[in-house]
Amino acid sequence: MIKPRIKAxxxxxxxxxxxxxxxxxxxxxxxxxxxxxxxxxxGRGKESYNKTKTHVNYDEFxxxxxxxxxxxxxxxxxxxxxxxGDDPDGGTKFQEYFLxxxxxxxxxxVDRLIVGDLGNIIYLRKKxxxxxxxxxxxxxxxxxxxxxxLKDLGVDKLCLPHHLTFDEIKSIKEVTGLxxxxxxxxxxxxxxxxxxxxxxxxxxxNFGLPCRGIYYLDKTDExxxxxxxxxxxxxxxxxxxxxxxxxxxxxxxxxxxxxxxxTITFIYNYALSSLExxxxxxxxxxxxxxxxxxxxxxxxxxxxxxxxxxxTEYYI
Numbered sequence: 001m002i003k004p005r006i007k008a009x010x011x012x013x014x015x016x017x018x019x020x021x022x023x024x025x026x027x028x029x030x031x032x033x034x035x036x037x038x039x040x041x042x043g044r045g046k047e048s049y050n051k052t053k054t055h056v057n058y059d060e061f062x063x064x065x066x067x068x069x070x071x072x073x074x075x076x077x078x079x080x081x082x083x084x085g086d087d088p089d090g091g092t093k094f095q096e097y098f099l100x101x102x103x104x105x106x107x108x109x110v111d112r113l114i115v116g117d118l119g120n121i122i123y124l125r126k127k128x129x130x131x132x133x134x135x136x137x138x139x140x141x142x143x144x145x146x147x148x149x150l151k152d153l154g155v156d157k158l159c160l161p162h163h164l165t166f167d168e169i170k171s172i173k174e175v176t177g178l179x180x181x182x183x184x185x186x187x188x189x190x191x192x193x194x195x196x197x198x199x200x201x202x203x204x205x206n207f208g209l210p211c212r213g214i215y216y217l218d219k220t221d222e223x224x225x226x227x228x229x230x231x232x233x234x235x236x237x238x239x240x241x242x243x244x245x246x247x248x249x250x251x252x253x254x255x256x257x258x259x260x261x262x263t264i265t266f267i268y269n270y271a272l273s274s275l276e277x278x279x280x281x282x283x284x285x286x287x288x289x290x291x292x293x294x295x296x297x298x299x300x301x302x303x304x305x306x307x308x309x310x311x312t313e314y315y316i
Contacts, residue, residue, distance in 0.1 A: 003276050004241065005248040007076065007181065008265045011054050015258030016064045020071050022262040023269025026248055027068055028114060030054070030078035031061035031104070035097040042078035043116055043138065044254060054254040062108045069109065077105040078254075080116030080136035084123065099127055106131060112157070121153050132156050134181065142168075144175035151176055159250065162231060166309060169244045182241065183308065184234045184249035185264050233301035234308040238271055239281055241309070267292065 005025030010016045019027055030042030032055045044054045056064065068075045084098045102113065102124065113131050115121050116138030124133075134157040135141060135150045141158050150158065157179040160169060164182075173180045214223050234241065234249065241249060249268065253261040267288065274284045288294055301307070 002242070002245070003272050004246050005074070006184070006265055006268055006272070007248045007250040009251060009254040009256070009258075009261055010056075010064060011254045011258060012056060013060050013063050013067070015262065016067055018258055018262040019265055020068065020073055022266040023273075024073060024265050026074040026076055027064075028076040028078050028250075029056065029061065029064055029254075031056055031058050031101075033097065033101050035100075039081070041081045041098055041101045042114075043080045043082060043136075044078075058104060058108075061105075065108045065110060074112065075110045076112045076114050076134055077102075077110040078114050079105070079120075080114045080138055081120070082117050082138050084117065084120050095123065099124075099129075102129060114159070118153075121150070121155065125154055134159055137161055137183075141172070144172045147172050147176035147178060151178055157181060157247065162308065166240050166244050169246065173245050179247035180245065181248045181250055182234075182246050184241075184251055184268055186232055186252035231308040232306040233297075235268065235271060235301075236281060236285070236307060237309040238268075238275060242272075242275065267297070 006023060007026040007028060008019040008022070008024035010019055010027045010029040016027060016029075030040055030044070033041055040055055042055065065075050079098075079102055081098070084095050086095070087093050098120070105113070106129070111132070112134050113124070113129070114134045114136050115124065116136035118139065121133060121135075133155045135155045137159040139146075139150070140161055141147055141150065142161060142164065147158055155178070158172065158176070159181040160172065162183050164172075169180060169182060172178075212225065214225055216223050251261055251264050251268070253264075270288065271281075271284050274287070275281070289298075
């Protein structure tokens with residue numbers, strides 16, 4: 001078997017150390033730009049609503065890249081702001097600032113760019129940026145035809161939406177010949193970017209996650225999570241993920257406590273390493289429950305059946 005790499009979120013130098021120790025083979029990170037106030041060129045707020053910093057300053061960013069490379073870990077640079085258009089007066093300052101952001105990452109030595117907009121991919125290639133590009137999940141690549149279009153534009157890795165079936169994932173990989181990344185844990189409960197709701201944008205109020213909210217029906221007074229198609233855990237699906245030829249699996253959470261996300265990385269790495277040794281998933285799950293405090297995981301994901309890729313009910 002070819003073991004997928006775990007792609008882990010990093011929001012500080014300390015989180016980078018812990019994610020590497022936990023078994024991450026890739027990390028993704030963005031750095032602060034003073035050109036915009038609350039948002040960032042990585043499509044997230046500079047802080048989450050809970051005041052957790054989602055980015056690092058440039059000096060810390062360079063240290064993170066150096067540390068990752070010392071341990072053979074790939075650094076993917078978050079540059080997936082969904083759109084970089086002209087300025088209202090017709091100027092191009094915004095585009096120039098975005099390009100400066102990319103050039104700073106290249107100087108620091110990042111391995112890949114994560115780009116979330118078709119126009120931005122074209123723009124970067126026209127500006128002579130040759131670094132490998134991962135097509136962000138914001139591009140919502142749901143079929144091989146779109147994958148081939150992105151390949152023609154110089155993309156060599158696709159981050160696929162959460163709600164695809166294994167047959168769809170396999171087909172996209174086989175037809176395009178590109179590396180494929182899928183989400184292992186947490187993530188959007190809608191089809192990425194199509195809801196137009198930006199979370200963790202450091203607004204003055206915490207408006208939560210509307211797509212995961214509880215809504216009340218006027219006529220029946222019933223409560224429902226009608227917009228929530230979220231699936232949070234892919235642990236039991238790892239054998240099928242490996243069989244599909246997935247290159248890397250992504251853990252969500254730049255806005256979360258890194259001790260939590262590194263624990264998730266560790267659990268997935270433990271399971272993947274055990275599968276690589278030929279162990280069966282049932283035995284692996286038994287060992288995990290014996291060795292680790294797994295109650296929070298079972299209550300949050302297993303008991304509520306928030307399982308990714310298994311018995312997928314949402315077809316797009």
